Amino acid sequence: MTVLLYSVICAAAATFVVASVARAVRYARSPLHLRWELYPVPHEAPKRVEHGGSYFETSEWWTVPRHFSLVGELRFMIPEMLFLKGLRESNRPLWYRSFPFHFGLYLLACSVMLLLLVALGTIVQLAPTTGGLGPVLHGLAAFAGLSGLALSILGACALLHRRMSDASLRSYTTAGDVFNLLAFVVALGLTGIGYLLRPEGSPGALAVTNGLLSWDTAIIIPGPFAVGLVAAAALVAYIPLTHMSHFIAKYFTYHAVRWDDTPISGNEKKAARLAEYLTYKPTWSAGHIGADGTRTWAEIASSSPAETKR
């Protein structure tokens, strides 16, 4: 049984990583689009960020070095990622539900990281669980894990309630949406119950992590806790297969779309990609395009449209 549980956890983690990377690669490999930025762009000079300005506010902007502030981007991104700042400002009722849900997930992720750290420390005998930093980290992991479970379940229930009770959302809600939120409630709920109600002396989260990393199949994990862990693992594997993987999408919607204000002039790499796109042969059917499958984008753009009747 323990081997099976370890295998499920490993497979779920691998699925999560592979599916997330595949999704990210798919977006990263999609063609460089025409510029479509949206202001404010936080890597601009701080004075400009205040009012949402851009380098287009500078006379002969192409003669002036561009300002790019990573600090500016981080100042925007950190509150956005941790506290969903934009949602708080634009949709407070939803934020009250969404923030605990997301923050709970962050706490859970932190808990897992801490458990891995402590378990690794034990294995390589750097930080034994019985002394030094180990117990502190373990305590933190337990606190983050339990509060993360509570917040996420609470948030998921609140989101589910909103989706079911708000008439304006009903027409847009699919069975999959309901399932997704229920899956969080059930998987995290089972994990929490299994953990809290396990018999005294039986393995907890750290023992399971230790066992997993050292592939110790001798430990006996209580049935309800094991069921919770399997459900949580399945959820982890499922997330990147759905639109809930917006933690990946958000990188691209911000960095590659909203904030991509790089002029093409002087950017050889981008220019080379664009030169390739201009050789593509579109097949749009409307007469005025004149795309017969043999003409390239460059040829079409250089030509006059055919007169067509509309």
Place this chain on the structure above:
Amino acid sequence: MKDQTRLSDISRRSNDPLLRLDETDLTPLPIDTPPSHRPLSPSAAPSAGGASYPVDDTRVLTLPKPQTPAEEADLIRAFLSGLEKLFSRENNWTFLQPLLLTMEHCARCHTCSDACHIFEASGGAEIYRPTYRSEVLRRLYFQHVRSGGLLSAWQHGTVELNWPLVARLAELAYRCNLCRRCAQTCPIGADNGLVAHELRKLFSQELGIAPKELHASGSMLQLKVGSSTGMNAAAVKDNVQFIDGEMTEKAGLTVETPWDVEGADVLLIHNAGEILAWPENPGAFGIILNAAGISWTMSSELAGYDSVNYGLWYDDAQFARVALRHAQAAKKLKVKKIVIGECGHAHKSLLVIADRLLTGDLNIPRESFLTVLRDIVMSGRLKLDATRNDFPVTLHDPCNMVRLMGIVEPQREILRAVCPQFREMYPHGVDNYCCGGGSGFAIMSGNTFPDWRAQVSGRKKLQQILDVFSDCLDPTQPKYVCAPCSNCKGQIRDLLAYHDLWERHRIQYGGLVELVVNAMADVRPGFVEWEWR
């Protein structure tokens, strides 16, 4: 209004509109306005020959009316073919990445709805919700492009694809101003404005369906004769010469527009509509540039004298063709830079969107008139007397220049320098509201579309204007709405006229350069005229 419209209604086989707006549904205005000249009533009286499947009481497209199931099937096949192309690299590399991200990650949380001026003004009409048309497209994408089976249907939902859906989706793509205020508030970064843009492209590029004002009398005419106004090079030169004469007389300074000057520092490209509708605008440019000693020229090349690029709103091929001609005109004259006059979408077209199309020596430096004008005003090269503009002035922020380009402060620096009673609307800058005429609406006039524009899409802007002047609505006090964009200016003109606000409250509108010239001490007083036009 208790709007019960559902997503599935888009496929309904009924000739009744999905939405019948009543004036009582609309958000109230801060002051009583006279009854509308033409109430929001059924306008899209279906012409003979088949069902038209309207979405509401107006219409901008002329759609085919299939008479037989076979004709319907052909149209649906064409739509599906366009849908596939919209998601293919070869056909839509231009916007594929942001479109995929929006299709695959919208959480349908409706945060964007509250940001949309059309949704708000309509009292929350479901079909105007930014996610309505997007969700229909999303379901079609997963069903037909990703070939989703039962699992996909369960996860993403389904919608019945038939001709009523296709016809309504086409029309719904023109109930969005593409101002992208919704995208600004999306917690994930999804862009429902982009969805409307891409739908327009699908219909134009695959089925040849687009509003005649944008296509036949827009980009096609521009590529044929040089301007969407219909002016060829000879006509535009004649008109500008006439304007020069008028302005010389009016301003008391010699105004002469240079044409086709090789090696000039600046190629100025106006929205040619200004030359016909508001000649004082190109006239004011001439006065300022000459007085400041700028080396400038206009071009008589095809499209070189008209900065509009309607392709931005509906068709990538038309967009690229016009942008290329603008760049070629500048290259031929060997100018140092192109400066775009008071036209928001022309700014975004040539400075931003075309940037990745104009490769090599066609990527000629391009700048907004706002920075040029700001430098002239602040440099002291003009002798200015701000007391000549001592009346309440507010500024409308054109979405294309501000939210979509980040040009926010130069226009304010100018106004603070020349208008002692300058005041801001709320909200403004990158959080502004669209005038309601964006994405070509300002030039669309079929059926009852002007009524819809004045009552629905322009309503939020009207509320802002009335709010900002609420302390001085007395008609003895003239007031000025500065709209440094030709389309916005046309829409604000129509809003003020429709609601009779010039007659009742003396609210005038105009551009930015006119205010600068009005403050020039060397110019005869009274350049800004307090007469309705």
